Amino acid sequence: VEEQRARWERKRSRTAKELLETEHKYLKQLDLVVTFFVTILKAKGTLKPAVLETIFGPLESIYSASHVLSLHLERGNLGPGLENFCQNLELYGHYAENLEQANKTLKEQLRKNKSFRRFKKLQETRPQFQGRKLEDLLPLPLQRLHQYKHFLRDLLENTSPDSAEYQKLAKAVKSVSEVSQWVQDIIHKRENSLQLLRVQKLLKGQKTEVLTPGRWYIREGWLLVVPSKGEELKRRMFFLFSDIFIATKPCHPLHPLSSNKLACQAVYPLHQCVVDKVFGHTQSQGGLLSLSFPQKTLLLMSGDQQDINDWYQSLTTAVR
Numbered sequence: 001v002e003e004q005r006a007r008w009e010r011k012r013s014r015t016a017k018e019l020l021e022t023e024h025k026y027l028k029q030l031d032l033v034v035t036f037f038v039t040i041l042k043a044k045g046t047l048k049p050a051v052l053e054t055i056f057g058p059l060e061s062i063y064s065a066s067h068v069l070s071l072h073l074e075r076g077n078l079g080p081g082l083e084n085f086c087q088n089l090e091l092y093g094h095y096a097e098n099l100e101q102a103n104k105t106l107k108e109q110l111r112k113n114k115s116f117r118r119f120k121k122l123q124e125t126r127p128q129f130q131g132r133k134l135e136d137l138l139p140l141p142l143q144r145l146h147q148y149k150h151f152l153r154d155l156l157e158n159t160s161p162d163s164a165e166y167q168k169l170a171k172a173v174k175s176v177s178e179v180s181q182w183v184q185d186i187i188h189k190r191e192n193s194l195q196l197l198r199v200q201k202l203l204k205g206q207k208t209e210v211l212t213p214g215r216w217y218i219r220e221g222w223l224l225v226v227p228s229k230g231e232e233l234k235r236r237m238f239f240l241f242s243d244i245f246i247a248t249k250p251c252h253p254l255h256p257l258s259s260n261k262l263a264c265q266a267v268y269p270l271h272q273c274v275v276d277k278v279f280g281h282t283q284s285q286g287g288l289l290s291l292s293f294p295q296k297t298l299l300l301m302s303g304d305q306q307d308i309n310d311w312y313q314s315l316t317t318a319v320r
Contacts, residue, residue, distance in 0.1 A: 204262065219240050
């Protein structure tokens with residue numbers, strides 16, 4: 001027991017030391033943005049207050065919360081420091097929600113506002129920045145949140161359950177995990193929106209509505225369609241979403257406007273779909289899937305065993 005305790009204590013102090021060292025580094029980077037951008041821009045009035053607020057969001061408050069945390073850590077007050085810090089964790093969620101708009105506004109200002117463009121360039125040439133751009137520094141809080149999760153879990157694992165700090169640590173781990181999940185969901189939703197938009201732009205014309213609230217992109221790829229009568233196989237591009245399956249074919253390469261686009265051939269709703277593997281259970285080359293819809297049955301083939309297995313997996317999950 002004593003040996004175990006000593007081992008916990010060593011690991012724990014090592015993690016606490018690393019948490020403090022990385023917190024100092026993180027603060028230094030945040031300080032660059034707060035000192036050389038936010039504070040000076042506020043004083044100079046180069047950006048309107050609303051624009052400044054959009055680009056930097058709650059970054060100053062995040063900086064203050066970290067500053068207080070690092071003071072607690074320096075004094076070895078881990079429990080109270082984390083307790084206090086967790087009250088400010090929501091700032092990270094709001095920061096993540098705002099980040100997409102922040103990047104959009106930043107790009108817009110760099111395009112339209114000449115004096116801001118000059119100011120940004122000048123600040124980034126300062127030696128403290130070591131060649132980093134403002135764009136590199138803005139995502140830092142979200143990267144740090146991910147690190148907090150790992151540090152706190154390590155600390156909890158190496159803290160004796162009957163010590164006074166254990167409950168505070170457990171609470172902190174729960175809070176950080178919840179906010180971390182909130183941020184992950186925001187990122188996931190954003191990536192999904194970009195995928196939907198990309199597919200919408202790939203399709204010729206506006207007839208097929210891909211951008212629908214609540215729809216999730218799953219996967220895409222080329223598959224061979226086996227016709228019911230003895231015609232030759234047709235190579236088609238398929239897009240799988242959480243509620244529909246779209247079959248497309250390339251537009252004519254000489255089409256004046258749509259040579260690099262895809263023409264939608266059919267949209268199949270998944271709620272009445274039945275998926276079966278016709279063959280592809282063995283280690284043979286490739287396989288065949290059967291997709292039964294009320295009005296039609298699709299036979300899809302691939303020469304790649306892994307590919308057909310992945311499609312089968314994705315389709316059955318989506319249908320479920």
